[in-house]
Amino acid sequence: MPENTESTENTESGARVAGARRRPSGLGEILRRVAVPALAAALLAGTAAPGVAAADGTAVPEAAPGQDRPELQKVVQEIVDAGYAGMQLRVRDRRGEWTGSAGVRRLGGTATVPTDGRFRIGSATKTFTATLVLQLVAEGRVGLDDPVAEHLPRFGLDRRITVRMLLQHTSGLFDHTGQYYPDGTVVPGIPWQGKEWVDRRFHTYRPEELVRLALSKPATFEPGKGWSYSNTNYVLAGLLIEKVTGRSYAEEMKRRILRPLGLRGTVVPGTRPGIPGPHAHGYHRYQDAGQWKVVDVTRQNPSWIAGAGEMISTTEDLQTFFSALQGGRLLPARLLAQMRTPHPDSGGLYGRYGLGLYVKDTGPECSGIVLNHNGSTNGYGALMYSTPDGRKTMIASITLGDAAIDQAQVFPKALDRLLKEVFCGD
Template sequence: MGAAALLVSAVLAAPASAAGGIGGDGLAGGGHAATRKAVEAAVTAGVPGATATARDTHGTWSTTAGVGDLRTGEPRSAADRYRVASITKTFVATVLLQLEAEHRLSLDDTVAKWLPGLVHGNGNDGSRVTVRQLLNHTSGIPDYLADTGFRRAYFTPDGFYAHRHDTVTAHDLVAIAMRHQPDFAPGTSWNYSNTNYVVAGLVIEKVTGHSYATEIEHRVIRPLRLTATSVPGTRTTLPRPSSRAYSKFANPSGPTYDVTELNPSIASSAGEMISDSADLDRFYGALLGGELLPPRQLKEMKTTVASRIAPNIRYGLGLMDTRLTCGVHVWGHTGGIHGSASEAATSENGRHSVAVNLNGDWTGDTGAVVRGEFC
């Protein structure tokens, strides 16, 4: 399944493709020619533009195709900043696992221990949900993105343009989810829920006394010198260099809308971050290479459960483990938000990574780019 096809129906959730996994150093794949072909194919399929960067022991390589601005025809750039959506989840999980390594919390702590009364009502009970279950989506907490009113407000053209500058708090998002009954009893099944990571961000704030954004900045962005990466909060614009972002609001044959400007608070700690492909390669390479977590915490992150994304994808703690069609595994995450489809993947040892972004949300296959790079 292609990345962009899922976006408007599951924005932020956006497991964008059936790509991914572990195994080997990942350096004996099909090479950059296949990667370039897959990037160009995304544009041929109808997405305005694509940008991808790969990194391995031989260095860094980038390719682009199509345009970043339909009005001016300006091409996409390898240095484009873009909204990475659910790739944010890996950053959030990394911070929580660092806090566990510092003995400041346990993955088996309940949500109610840190945030009493937040998850309650309609059968939801934070005293039965653990931090681990938030991170691997086994909590049963409903996804606020599934709420009909929320979707009407942000995922229809009229609603989006009326509300795209609104600020929504993390507590607002959780309250929307609490209008609904749990998807299942905690620990008994699996369902991707963005609410899990909104709650996880609030846990970070409670434990540290700082926002999740501040902790990501101090613990990940600055140490790794991720100069293109940011947690924008309520900033509605993208930093330069960047491309415009386009949506068809789930109507592939309909008009194309410029959705570049939006208040990312609707994604909160489930998906508000901005980055570029080179920074994502650096982040996932450092994470899998053991630079950000002690061995025990990295093992926890890589302990996976079966997911409903695809038969070849298992989910760890903010990290997807996917077996590619060629049998290679890579680790990473996907992300989709209005006008943006992204995917980042790396080999198990972190020495070979690729990250790709499409600036349209109705077609194109980011997974094909990953397969081109690793297979």
């Protein structure tokens, strides 16, 4: 999903563009524009899971059998009560691993949200994509400061645009999902919300088509002269992976990350519209001829966002992946350090942006630096957080329903409440 529609990921940023400001990335944007219901949510009690190994290989103390975490379950319920259809949360810390959920699996039903359910992770996909690119850098097959045009000459890219700029959002490339500027000007891209998107939600886009659309629009700034969140950067990163490896983006993801880590609940769907396995339904609220309508958008073709936000996963798989990444199992230390080095002009609700993830300082009274990348697409939102050592993680999914809520107000407060409970609770 694009960060753009994506999440409140942003109210998130207030992305800085040398003069231009991109629409908030991630869950924020979408959550601002999609209304969700305050349902009398059926509660699924949280359960404790066995102890697991931290990213550095040391053991995290095993949670006592049947141990409850009422403080975490309370936050999950509060977030659902604020207007979301459902939520599942997975937390791992010194007390062990806990999972819980609240809300309903489907509007009008009574089945609870599964704690092992699949969901669309939106822009959290970008961390996977960045990791793949950095693995190729580690192997010497591509350089971080290589001109992208050397590898993808068919697009006629500005030769000043480097691989690093794609991963850091400093290329200045127009976002193919649309560009938002500080003065309120909006330059549209492909449809990603409302009736136009609903009517075309099964349409297939080719990555090359998305890139060429972006290149037909003026750049937001000269390469390297600003910061602006652009999904086009990561569509190009996916194409770069294919060019360098000679394999598809999906196959390379399976070969390098999904299979080695045993992420059996994670898929790169491509053009396939369904969500395999147990899952909660997601909904999109939009206006049509002056009337508000709600449609189940669980099934949708994610090709419009490609390597920037198409993936489907579970809270368990995201926890495994993010812990492995932070623990140095996927990248050498020098590249992990660069991934965690944020650009000074980036910033917002999630922190400052490095190479495929955000770096947020929660302060000395909490856990200090927390790494994250959230995401959303129509109907779904994802939260992915970890301390640098991978020993404390928080992964969540949120499903949208049919009630109108002010996402710009509700989501930041809900996220802050959750982060304080998890990362300041000790």
